[in-house]
Amino acid sequence: MSESLETVYSTTNVMEAEFIKMTLEGEGIRCMLENELQAGYTGVFEVKVDVMSNDVDRARQVIEEIRESSESAEDSSEEE
Template sequence: MSDSLETVYSTTNVMEAEYIKMTLEGEGIRCLLENENQAGFTGIFEIKVDVLSSSVDRARQIIDEIRESSESHDDSDDTEEE
């Protein structure tokens, strides 16, 4: 059985894509970024985070945890400003 690549996340933010990739790789999930070398077109082209199909569920779970953590951090920043 051969695994194919599937997109688990996409963004126009290069730093966000790199962070997702580093986090997934830290969890043992191999990744590939599509369109990461967009040179002067940052914020225009979509960067896709691809993983092997056998890792999709785990990768999405980790990404959800990252997003939840980021959202709760953003919420705490808002309350500090008030």
């Protein structure tokens, strides 16, 4: 059975997509970016983070942890 790629995250911010990719790879999840070479058009084209179908659930869990961490960091900086 061959594995297929599935998009787990998309953004118009290339740096954000790169950060997600690096974090997922740090967790042992192989991934690739679609449209990353459109960096000159940041904010225009969507960059997609793709993982193998068997890694989708874990990748989404890691991405959710990133979001929660980011939100709590924003909340604490607003309180200062």
